[in-house]
Amino acid sequence: MNETAVDETGLAAGQAAGAEAAALGTGWRRSLHRLLGRRMAVIGAVMVVVFLGVALIGPYVAGSSTRLGLTDILAGPSGAHWLGTDDLGRDVVARICNGARVSLLAGVVSSALAMAVGVPVGLAAGYFRGWTDSVLMRINDVVLSFPYLIFAVGMAAILGPSLHNVIIALAVAEVPSVIRVVRGETLVLRQQDFVQAAVADGTRDLAIMWRSILPNMTNTLIVKATVAVPAGILGEAALSFLGLGVQPPQASWGVMLTSAQQFLAQDPLLAVFPGVAIALTTLGFNLLGDGLRDVLDPREL
Amino acid sequence: MIEFILRRTGAAVITLFLASIAVFLGVRALPGDPATVLAGESPTPQVVAAIRKQFGLDQPLPVQYLHYMGQALQGNLGSSTQDKAPVTQVLGERLPVTLELTFLAILVGVLVGVLAGIVSAVRRGTALDYAANGFGLFGLSVPHFWLGLLGIVVFSVHWHILPASGFVGLADDPVGNLERMVMPVLVLGLGLAAVVMRQTRSSLLSQLGADYVRTARSKGLSRGQQIRHALRNSLTTVTTVVGLQLAGLISGAVITEQIFVIPGFGKLIVDGVSSRNYPVIQGAVLVTVAGYVVINLLVDVAYAYLDPRLRMAGGSQ
DSSP states (O other): OHHHHHHHHHHHHHHHHHHHHHHHHHHHHHHHHHHHTOHHHHHHHHHHHHHHHHHHTHHHHHOOSSOOOSSOSSOOSOSSSTTOBOTTOOBHHHHHHHHHHHHHHHHHHHHHHHHHHHHHHHHHHHHHOHHHHHHHHHHHHHHHTSOHHHHHHHHHHHHOSOHHHHHHHHHHHHHHHHHHHHHHHHHHHHTSHHHHHHHHTTOOHHHIIIIIIGGGGHHHHHHHHHHHHHHHHHHHHHHHHTTSSSOTTSOOHHHHHHHHHTTTTTOTHHHHHHHHHHHHHHHHHHHHHHHHHHHHOOSOO | OHHHHHHHHHHHHHHHHHHHHHHHHHHHHSSSOHHHHHTOSSOOHHHHHHHHHHTTTTSOHHHHHHHHHHHHHTTOOOBOTTTOOBHHHHHHHHHHHHHHHHHHHHHHHHHHHHHHHHHHHHTTTSHHHHHHHHHHHHHHHSOHHHHHHHHIIIIIIISOOSOSSOOOOTTTOHHHHHHHHHHHHHHHHHHHHHHHHHHHHHHHHHHHTSHHHHHHHHTTOOHHHHHHHHHHHHHHHHHHHHHHHHHHHHHHHHHHHHHTTOOSHHHHHHHHHHTTOHHHHHHHHHHHHHHHHHHHHHHHHHHHHHOHHHHHHGGGO
């Protein structure tokens, strides 16, 4: 009698797991299909892919971004230099490609760091509630109350200006909003029957968070990432523009704009290209993010 | 309601307290010894020690913190290391500049954003909607400091219709002041307008689809009346978004002030770091953070006033 009961539940659990996996598979396929039906999202995805291509392959193809050209200073677009050269005769295409790599690094690493810190903290705050939640949220408020730029200025002053420090500052700036979103999702999921059942079952808290709650907010986290990456890209450009990030002669889109600022009257094009690069990249991520948000339909964001 | 206000105020005070410790420790972590800076060129160890004693820098950190905060609460934030002027006086000179910039930017951002959001939601699927959405995406994607640079190229270098940089006080020369503020305000306000537009559009659309609007429609209320009902409920979320955008706006103001050479708070902090003017940085950051916390407290209270559900549910927040 007992044995059959165990068998039955085992079988039922197995079937449920199988059905769940199948549903997950078709769910993903359906989401992808719906995403492909949205023209703007597809355009955004293409722009993101182009950006990734430029960032990953561009620097090898376009040549050195720091090689000085003493004869071609502030030259306009030509066959040799498609987008012209800057005030030190450096090829603008090569510098844009290098800048893309810096932007990609800043956007992805700062978002990943923010997720790595924000997801566990948000999970803990939303799952345990009570004192844990209050303490974590107060700390979150404190971080949130520092404008990221002031924080970044402080970091640059203490540790010196560098891409590393910019990425850390951007990650710190992003963490509160990740915590907010994850906590909100966790608070809702915590009330769901399957989580309550796991709690009643005596499953350990960590296991519940890891196996029952986290997988159910994948959509939200994907959408959050498509917002966080372009925010990181914009942030890096702004901080490098202020001289807090990547240092010349290394190229970043922000650094290029800083040097272009001195030649606005002679060569305004120099200020146009890096800005267009930043705008198109963030636009691509935003279009893709809007599409994903509609398709995956997370509760928050 | 009173309980809600007290609870939120309590939380804000704790946030401010923790933030003040963070600022204090952060400034102490900056490289360079303030006593050495104060002592001027080639100081003797005796002079440095005397200054250290005079400013209480030889005391343990918690004592220094309590002393600083005690003075700060009485309106004394120390004096600038550069010209020995009281920090409160320096901040008092710079604050109106940044306040004017951010206030006008918020005004532009909210007006443009809410109007564009309403038009886009009400005329959903029309050319106007697409235009408003395009504007929203543009404002969200374009780095505003870059727009500032382009603005200088177009309006100052080529057309000579707006000054490229500089600042004159609003009281000294109102026209000159506004002339110089046009570009910075538009540049700073655009990003906010984009966020506000998108938020207004999405919350108004969801409200227009809600049951109570359907009921209103079935009762024979005009389209305009329906929209007015829905708008009131959607603007509450817009209020919160504006509050949360404030930190971003302050960051934006720092860059905008750098580009247009506006002597505001942001420039004060950036310049303060390079000249190691620690009392000024500490005061400026403290005031900025306090301003942010207080405004968000006011936003929360306004939100609770507009939406009673929130103050009822406040206990679990």
